[in-house]
Amino acid sequence: MTEQHSHQFERGTDGPKVILVGVDGSDTSMRATAYAAGLARRQKALLAIVYVQPVMAAGAALGAPVAATTDAIAENLVTEIREATERLKGIFELRWEFHTFRGDPYNGLVKAADELKADAVVVGASEQAGHRFVGSVAVKLVRAGRWPVTVVP
Secondary structure, three states, X not given: OOOOOOOOOOOOEOEOOEEEEEEOOOHHHHHHHHXXXXXXXXXXXXXXXXXXXXXXXXXXXXXXXXXXXXXXXXXHHHXXXXXXXXXXOOOOOOOEEEEEEEOOHHHHHHHHHHHOOOOEEEEEOOOOOOHXXXXXXXXXXXXXXXXXXXXXX
């Protein structure tokens, strides 16, 4: 290995070290989290659970408590995940971290995957009918072609 390449990050060479899962509280995102947790446990990888808080400038301009609402969602997700982890303690051991990013879901997950050096990304399938025609976050992540992406129904 040359000096130039010794510091470069290399994804997935010895199996995944970081598996990122996007959560938003939907049923599909919670199934994606369960699936990603199983992968992380079997691979002895870190599970990076990421919630992307939407930035709604229009809502904030109208005085809507957007930040407080999305903070509460993040806190509820962390509580649910901690409770599930406690229930499984002693049965399954899993290393996990919870991260919050701000922005639209696609760009937030891309930023998270880059910053956390994710080897793989897991997301739930969109529950919105229009996404079948316009494109979902999952489709955009797959098209980006930067990580293996698993879409959980």
